[in-house]
Amino acid sequence: MPDWRVRLGAYLARVAHLPYRPGQHDCALFAAGAVQAMTGTDLAAAWRGRYRRLEDGQAALQAAGFASHVDLAASLFPEVVPSFAQAGDVAVFEADGAGQALGIVQGGAAYVLRPEGLALVSRLHMQRAFRV
Template sequence: MKRLSFWRAALGAYINEVKGHPFEWGVFDCALFAAGAVTAMTGVDFATDYRGSYSTLKGGLRLLKARGFETHADLAAAHLTEIHPSHAQVGDIAAVSVDDAGLFALGVVQGARVIFLKPEGGLGTMDLLGAERAFRV
């Protein structure tokens, strides 16, 4: 996947645009937030078939499993090159474990921090060193 020549401006505009959007499964959750960032930077939306197709975490995971993916991080890995988190750069996607069941939150790398969509809405950041997986955009 190749970034557009104006990817930095497009990513900044995307993050500004969505920072006030409420969290909603299947409409605007952490995976769709990260996929939207990839779309802003590349023009390619690998989550098109998932948007609006589920309304709960269980429903989203069931849809992923039906398509051969264990988690949304595995979906990202199918479309982006997986890299060690220490090699992630601005605009790459990072996955941070959110529980002991192997679920991940996806976010967008911004230097030493990763921007994530918070379940209560709005954006937050986490340290990139806490990421377990990362994907080159």
């Protein structure tokens, strides 16, 4: 969609201060929301609202055959070297010792979800990236 950048910017502004809530607004659903804003396809429709604890979301992923939300992303998008990631691509970061988190690349940084809302993290910390 030619206006994906505008729609991604509007999505980021809309969710910037939403509280972190597993099953409603966590890192995986944040990234899926960004993908939906850019493409019009909701890849998380089957997951959103179906769990209230990350442990329950992880169990649902495993029941569906995925080891993690990162493995689910890897099944949906081609992986690229993090240094080649472009605006709108899905980024993978270490989440302060709590496993891996998904974010969205924007320029020299990526948006990630923190308990207080969105934050920017340097691309230098990206572990993996997926082309949207």
